[in-house]
Structures are given as structure tokens and as C-alpha cells.
Amino acid sequence: xxxxxxxxxxxxxxxxxxxxxxxxxxxxxxxxxxxxxxxxxxxxxxxxxxxxxxxxxxxxxxxxxxxxxxxxxxxxxxxxxxxxxxxxxxxxxxxxxxxxxxxxxxxxxxxxxxxxxxxxxxxxxxxxxxxxxxxxxxxxxxxxxxxxxxxxxxxxx
Amino acid sequence: xxxxxxxxxxxxxxxxxxxxxxxxxxxxxxxxxxxxxxxxxxxxxxxxxxxxxxxxxxxxxxxxxxxxxxxxxxxxxxxxxxxxxxxxxxxxxxxxxxxxxxxxxxxxxxxxxxxxxxxxxxxxxxxxxxxxxxxxxxxxxxxxxxxxxxxxxxxxxxxxxxxxxxxx
Numbered sequence: 001x002x003x004x005x006x007x008x009x010x011x012x013x014x015x016x017x018x019x020x021x022x023x024x025x026x027x028x029x030x031x032x033x034x035x036x037x038x039x040x041x042x043x044x045x046x047x048x049x050x051x052x053x054x055x056x057x058x059x060x061x062x063x064x065x066x067x068x069x070x071x072x073x074x075x076x077x078x079x080x081x082x083x084x085x086x087x088x089x090x091x092x093x094x095x096x097x098x099x100x101x102x103x104x105x106x107x108x109x110x111x112x113x114x115x116x117x118x119x120x121x122x123x124x125x126x127x128x129x130x131x132x133x134x135x136x137x138x139x140x141x142x143x144x145x146x147x148x149x150x151x152x153x154x155x156x157x
Numbered sequence: 158x159x160x161x162x163x164x165x166x167x168x169x170x171x172x173x174x175x176x177x178x179x180x181x182x183x184x185x186x187x188x189x190x191x192x193x194x195x196x197x198x199x200x201x202x203x204x205x206x207x208x209x210x211x212x213x214x215x216x217x218x219x220x221x222x223x224x225x226x227x228x229x230x231x232x233x234x235x236x237x238x239x240x241x242x243x244x245x246x247x248x249x250x251x252x253x254x255x256x257x258x259x260x261x262x263x264x265x266x267x268x269x270x271x272x273x274x275x276x277x278x279x280x281x282x283x284x285x286x287x288x289x290x291x292x293x294x295x296x297x298x299x300x301x302x303x304x305x306x307x308x309x310x311x312x313x314x315x316x317x318x319x320x321x322x323x324x325x
Contacts, residue, residue, distance in 0.1 A: 056240040057224045061306050063270035063297050071270060073299040075222045075306070101266065103275055105291030106311050107228045107236055110275055112266050128268035132295055132309055134226060136238045143226050143240065144307045146295050148269040 026102050029109045032140050033131060040094045040117075045085035051142055052078055053134060058144040063127075065150040093118040096129070097155055107135040115147070116155055126154035193265050196272045199303045200294055204258045207249060215247035219305050220297065226309040230290070246308055257281040260292060270298040278310065279317060289317035 021029075032051035039047030052058075060081045064072045100113025111131040116123045127148035134143050199218050206214030223243035230236050249256070263276035275293040279286050290311035297306045 053240075056226060056238075057242065058226075058240065058307065059222070061223075061271075061295075061297055063299075065269055073270060073297050075220070101264075103264065103291075103293070105277075106230060107238065108291050108293055108309050108311055110273060110293050112273055128266075128271060130271055130273055130295060132226075132293060132307055134228060134238055134309065143309060144224060144295060146271050146297060146306060148271045150269070 021102050021104055025104055029102055029104060029111060029133060029140055030100075032133070032142060033111060036142070037094045039085070040092050043085055043087045043092065045082045048085060049078075049082055053136065053141040053143050054078055056134075056141075056143050058132070058142070061144070061146040063146070063148045065148070065152075067152050090119050091121070093121075097126070100129075109133040109135070109140065116157075123154050123156060125149050125151055192267050196265055196267060196274060196296055196303055197263070199296060199305060200260070200263075200274050203305065206247070207256050207258050210249045210251060210256065212247045212249055215249070216244065219243050219247060220299070223295075223305070223307045225307070228290075228309075228311040230311055230313045232315050243305070243307065254282045255284070257284075272296040272298070272303065286317050288312050288314045 036048050036051045039045070039051070059075055059077045061073065061075045064074075066072070094115055094117045096113045097116050098114050100111045103110045109131075111129070111133065113129055114126070115129045116126045118124060127150055130146045131142055132144040132146075133140050135141075203215050203218040206212070206218070220243065224240045225243050225246035226238065226240040228236055228238050258278060258280045260274070261277040261279065263274050266273050273293065273295060276291065277289065278292040279289045281287060290313050292308065292310040294305055295307040296303050298304075
């Protein structure tokens, strides 16, 4: 995974222009997401749970665009999301397909990037992942995730 | 300002709504496109609700499920993180103070029915900056209407002086 951080807002003055995110800061923010994607690949709900601020009341919000043009937005709790992560007959793989935009300010970070989700080696859906992270007790964790999801116009690999 | 976008804005005459939003949020009007303006309008409407102390107006911009997460940054370097239901973000003090919240040159990104608005903000009471920080809105469009799904922000009562000096 390649990190191309775009913005950082770590300086305390309110109206200073954001400075670039350092490679080490970007890597720290991306570490739980890398572990999350590894958890998807391994269908390991515990590995994903460990990246979530599980007591933060957050969850996952999905904006689905179907091929027939209909759209659907749904929100699920973390427990409902994690309950669907379990070993089965299919192999999953999720990845960012381009360097995500990263912003960090103190203990808040956001990551926004194009992704693909493959099933059994074939891209099934794509969209943008939007992670909302906070750092607590020195560890970055995901407070919320929102993603767009479509099956049309996705990269083939 | 140069370019066709500026001419389009000027051709409307007066001050178009999207330009007013841009000025309030500290954006260059020519950088706005309709989708971006729609997303920013939701945040601007929430801030207008804060200024008016109108909880219903704020709630109208929020989805029913979501979280508001605040990181309090103290001068001694200690920090606390607290999350509450998003609805709590709409609570306002009914007192006589006049509130104003504004973002400074926020970043906006949109993909289909999801969007983010993020960047520095300042919060003023009776014209005096009380705190500042970084704010991150997570928005989704459902049934054609953009609303805030989650918000995360930091609160600093120090280091806001540069913004205060500029606005005197």
C-alpha cells in the first residue's frame, strides 16, 4: 500500500494552512486500516474489531448504487458489521486502488480513498472508503466508516 | 479572479447563495461546483442553527444514527475523547450568548452519495473566539438529501490567537 498524504493540520494556530502529513504519521494512521483489510482477507472479525473504537457508539454507513440506478443508504452497528465477517466458501480481498487522501490534526484523522473489493479473485464492488479515526491512549482506531458501493464501472483488477 | 467559473458567478448579479456560503466557510467562490455547494450548504445550515440557537434547525441537518466525537485538548497536553449520539450535537445553551461557528478553507470530497467536509474551525461567543480546532463531517445523501452522518472535532482553548488577531 502506497501512502501519499495530502494534508495535515497539526499546528495549533486556527488559521494556518495545513502542512503535509509526514510519512511516519501517515503510516501510523494507515496501520489500523491495513490491519482491517488484512482482517477482511482472512475473514477474521477479531482482527477487525481490534481496529475499531468499539465503545465509541460508531458504526458503518453504506451508500449503495445498484446497476438499475436505485440507491440505498443503510447504517449498521459495529456488532452487526462484525457478525457478517466469518469464514465461508469465498475469498475476499479489499484494497485501496490509489493513494488515499489523509488528514491528521492532533488526535483526529480522516482517510478517503478509492477501493475495490474482490471475491474469489474478481472485483465485485468498488467505491470510496471514508474512515473517521481518533487516537486514544496513543493508538489510532476507527470511530466510523462510510463507503460508497457500486458494481458498475469498477476496475477489473 | 480569472476563468470562466468567475464569469458565471458574476453573471448572476448580486451575491449568489453559493458565494455567500463560500465566504462564510472561507472558500474561494470560483472553486465551488454545484455538488460541493450542496454539501457545504448542509454544514452552513447547521452552523446557522447554532447561531440562531435553533435545535430543530440543527437536527434537520442530521441523520438519526451517528456519533459526535469530541477530543478535548488541554494546555497541559492531556486529552480526552468522548463520543455521544449525534443528536446531542444539536443541543444548544438557551442563554443570551451569541454563538458563531465557522470553518476555515475546508476540504470537501464527494463520491456519489458520500461526502466529507473537514478542516480548521473557530467558535466565537459574543464576537470573541472561545475555542478552535479541527472538525470533520461525514455526510451521506439519502433520497436526494445530504445530511450529516457523523462529526468529529477537537477543542483547543489555546493557540487560537492568530485567528483572533486577524479578525480584530
